[in-house]
Amino acid sequence: MKAFYENRTYDSQFPLVITKSSGFDFLAHWHNDIELVYVLDGNLKMGINKECRILKKGDVAICSSGDIHYYNSKDLYSEYFLILLKPQLLESKSIWPKNLRFLCPFIKCKFLKENKISDRVAEIFTSLHCESQKNTEHSHYFQRAHIYELCGLLLCNIPSEPLLEVKLSRSISHLKIMQIALQYIETNYTQDISLKDTAKISNMSFFYFSRLFNQITGKNYKSYLNSVRVEKAEELLLSDLNKSIMDIAYESGFKSIRTFNRVYKSVKGCIPSNIRGSN
Numbered sequence: 001m002k003a004f005y006e007n008r009t010y011d012s013q014f015p016l017v018i019t020k021s022s023g024f025d026f027l028a029h030w031h032n033d034i035e036l037v038y039v040l041d042g043n044l045k046m047g048i049n050k051e052c053r054i055l056k057k058g059d060v061a062i063c064s065s066g067d068i069h070y071y072n073s074k075d076l077y078s079e080y081f082l083i084l085l086k087p088q089l090l091e092s093k094s095i096w097p098k099n100l101r102f103l104c105p106f107i108k109c110k111f112l113k114e115n116k117i118s119d120r121v122a123e124i125f126t127s128l129h130c131e132s133q134k135n136t137e138h139s140h141y142f143q144r145a146h147i148y149e150l151c152g153l154l155l156c157n158i159p160s161e162p163l164l165e166v167k168l169s170r171s172i173s174h175l176k177i178m179q180i181a182l183q184y185i186e187t188n189y190t191q192d193i194s195l196k197d198t199a200k201i202s203n204m205s206f207f208y209f210s211r212l213f214n215q216i217t218g219k220n221y222k223s224y225l226n227s228v229r230v231e232k233a234e235e236l237l238l239s240d241l242n243k244s245i246m247d248i249a250y251e252s253g254f255k256s257i258r259t260f261n262r263v264y265k266s267v268k269g270c271i272p273s274n275i276r277g278s279n
Helices: 110-114 118-134 141-157 165-188 195-201 206-217 222-241 245-251 259-267 274-277
Strands: 016-022 027-030 036-044 042-048 051-055 062-063 069-072 077-085 100-101 159-161
Touching: 016 118, 016 141, 027 165, 027 206, 027 222, 036 042, 036 118, 042 062, 051 062, 077 118, 118 141, 159 195, 165 195, 165 206, 165 222, 195 206, 195 222, 206 222, 206 245, 222 245, 222 259, 222 274, 245 274, 259 274
Parallel strands: none
Antiparallel strands: 016 077, 027 069, 036 062, 036 077, 042 051, 042 069, 100 159
16 A cells, blocks of 8 residues: 555546445545545544544545545444546546635535535435446446536535635645655655654654644654554565564564554554454
């Protein structure tokens, strides 16, 4: 898993996928795709840039291209639709204005109901999923029509503002700094890298970087670094059964097997040996 950047590939020439899933945990990352979430049931915790919300039934989240976002639904139950699409799908028809951002990326079901679009939004997500399941020769025509209608409803009803050059520059600057930091962690997680080291690489003061890191990733620096190491360790546990757990611990950046077991259990809810025992 790439903790910092996700480069998604699509199965066909139609660059859109929609999935129906339950429960989701994913470290802070970004991609060029637009991501739309609709909660069918339960609670889904999600962070986008500096904002974090617990989404409930009927709520929608909109993650624009380049936004750093994460999911943290540990101990939460949720069912949801998740759409990923390439911006080109919209830009080709110029239906998504450039430098436009919604005032808040999280849209409550109550707001959708007040604007009398909640039922239609739910129908569109459901129809998109049904068409993707059919996967017929002409399904993409219906999917394109549904996604255009959804964008139209959102743009017409959800408060937004054009980003002024100064505000846009500042926003992009913060995201670029954090992208550099996450990439640095991804590349050097096996080493003894500290918050101070990463702040220096990001060319920011220790205290400001620490606060920004918490806001954008939803975790403090140590927790995020440990989560990256655990994800990498799990990949090795499942892919290389001949390698010892001790070797995997050291290769993943942990200094002792005791620390590895403790941190792994805190993140995954079980010790590393249980993962291999269940396969």
